Amino acid sequence: MRRFRTQVAVAAAAVAALVVGAGRPVSATATTLSSYGRTxxxxxxxxxxxxxxxxxxxxxxxxxDTSWATSAKAAPPSYREGEQDFLAYATPNQAVADPGGAGAKLTVHGQRLAGHDRTLAVTADAPAGLTVAGAKKGIVLDPSTGAGTAELTVKAAAGTDPGYYELPLTIRGRTADPVHRTAIVLVAEDGSVGAALAGAYTNTGVSSEDNPAEADFDGAGNSYARQALADAGLTGGTAAQVSGTxxxxxxxxxxxxxxxxxxxxKLDIAADARDxxxxxxxxxAxxxxxxxxxxxxFTDGATAQADLSFGDWTKPGGGSDPVLGNTxxxxxxxxNSPGGKGDPAYVFASKPYEVPEGKRIAAVTLPEEGNLHVFSVGLG
Structure with missing residues (x-):
């Protein structure tokens, strides 16, 4: 049995390639290994x-050499830091609860990955104004697939302030570390502009100055700056007026x-638009x-067309004056831009639509035009 001895100096974060035997590659396996003289x-x-x-x-x-490094202790260790016995998450990623209404449905999903858990406990830390039912039943995991769900009902008490609420969820097994998740609940009246838009939002257009990557309004990584919007009078969750609305x-x-x-x-806004x-x-745009x-x-089934035209968000009409009847x-x-602060940005109001006498709005349907972005609807 031909043997070769090779010494290798291992540099930190480096990989050494071995060539042995008079400069010729040799098919070889290790029979002994030592580090600084220690086997x-x-x-x-x-x-x-x-x-x-x-x-x-x-x-x-x-x-x-079939006898070298064959003991149980010779096997590589399993680094298990951060390992989880199960996965858990909640759907939908946002639920809408009508104050005083029947409540919103949330489904908590569990999936066993290891261990022997048959059930997972679910707890919800509801903020003031919200209550959660169904968590006590927990998640029963299927014996064969390891999957299961818990159905929760989130209710908002009558008079709860409209807006977004975080609902912390904790999912626990018998021994493993718990999994923490947060569901988002929007409290909004059925048929309100807030509820209709929240269910239709498709784009993130506002970011913070210290993390511009959290939004991409135009497909090129640019977005409105949240702090700059606040300085210009637009703060999240607050009301503002424009053109009599x-x-x-x-x-x-x-x-x-x-x-x-x-x-x-199609946005159902009948509750907010009744008058x-x-x-x-x-x-x-x-x-x-x-x-x-x-x-x-309208509530009687009739329809009409309302203008929904916007100037470009940074250079309306190629300049700085509003166009297309915008305010x-x-x-x-x-x-915010990928490279830092960019050009000034505009938010516009479209030309107002005057509701005919005796008509009441039930809903509005947006056009098929991907360059038009709607943040809110004004009513007056």
Missing amino acids: WERTYLPQSAVSKGGRLDFDLSATP TFVWPGPPDTRPDNVTASGQ AKRLLFVGS TNGDTQGSATVT VVAKTEHR
Whole structure:
């Protein structure tokens, strides 16, 4: 049995390639391994060899030594830090609860990965104004698939302030570390603008100055700057006025969608629009000025067209003056861009639609135009 001895100096975070035997590649297996003269009967290296470097001495042979490093202790360790016995998550990622209503449904999913858990306990830490039913039953895991669900009902008490609420969820097995998840609950009246838009939001257009990557309004990584919008009078979750109407600027948690990319969505706004005499849209266009119209459906089934046209969000008409009958709602000092602060950005209100006498709005349907972005709806 031919043997070769090779010394290898291992540098930290480096990989050494071995060539032995007079410059010719040799098919060989290790028969002994030592580090600084100490025999190493393991099939893995100590962590110090990777983090600090070291010296390894191999005895190699063309014939495998079936007795070297064969004990149970010679097997590589399993690094289990952060390992979970199960996965858990909640759907939908946002639920809408009508104050005083029947409640919103949340499903908590569990999936066993290891261990022997047959059930998972679910607890919900509901904020003031919200209650959660169904958590006490927990999740029963299927014996064969290891999967299971728990159905929760989240209710908002009558008079609960509208807006977004975080609902912390904790899922526990018998021994493993618990899994923590957060569900988002929007408290909004059925048929309100807030409820309709929250279910239709498709794009995240507002980011913070210190994390511009959390939004991409125009497909090129640019977005409105949250702090600059606040300086211009638009703060998430607060009401503002324009052209004889009132609207609420969206205030979802950071990174979540906050505007609708127009794609034929139907918005049920009957509750908020029951006495409305005027309607308009708050938003802007990307990739140039864009014209469109929305279909207004009345409670008697009749329909009409309302203007939904916006100038470009940074250069309306190629300049700085509003176009297409728009009114400037806000002009920010800058927008967020991948390379830092960019050009000023605009938020517009569309030309108001006057509701005919005796008509009541039930819903509006947006056009099929992906460059039009709607943040809110103004009613007056």
